[in-house]
Amino acid sequence: MNRLRERMAVFMQGRYGMDQLGKVLTYGTGIILLLSMILKVDFLYMVGIVVLILSYFRIFSRNIGKRYDENQKFLTLRYKMLSKKSKFMDRIKDRKKxxxxxxxxxxxxxxxxxxxxxxxxxxxxxxxxxxxxx
Ligand SMILES: [Zn+2]
Missing domain, CATH: 2.20.70 (Ubiquitin Ligase Nedd4; Chain: W;)
Known part of the structure; x- marks a missing residue:
């Protein structure tokens, strides 16, 4: 078991690994694949596989700078979307009063x-x- 972990550590050396975008992609894959099974839609299954490949590609990528930039862009976008959503919710609350x-x-x-x-x-x-x- 330790050998496997050691090998994994060697393999991951110089590779990007997991980040926030990676987590979203991984969870996204799970959700998409689950939906494709429930709804029996082949297209969703293919989308899920593509997202899965993309998330593994990022984790094992050696181009750390580029992956870091991607994650930063993702975080900025997520922040903008969240603040837009909270502004929208504020407006709805305001309309009630x-x-x-x-x-x-x-x-x-x-x-x-x-x-x-x-x-x-x-x-x-x-x-x-x-x-x-x-
Ligand atoms: Zn007036």
Whole structure:
């Protein structure tokens, strides 16, 4: 058993190994292959195999700099997507608590709290007042 581990260590020397992108690819392979079995879609199975080959290719790659760059790009993209998602969720939460009206005069967007009944809203831009139900 130790010999095998030693051999593996020698084999992995100078090779890239696992990173965050690698983990996503590995989990992705599992999910895609599982889906292809459940849904019985051959195309998904092929996609799963391609992703599997890609993830092994990255793990055993000797081009460490390039693989590192790929992972950095992936992390940046993931960060952007996550922050976009949280902004989107904030907006949904906001919509539950607030109403947005357009000023009838200047079309300025005005945010007012929901559930206050009929209220008079004063436009901050043109100072016009209008009554709306929230
Ligand atoms: Zn206005």
């Amino acid at each position: 607030n109403c947005i009206f357009n000023c009838p005069n200047c079309k300025q967007k005005i945010r007012v709290p929901k559930g206050k009944g009929k209220i008079s809203i004063k436009c901050p831009k043109c100072r016009i007042e209008f009554v709306k139900k929230t």
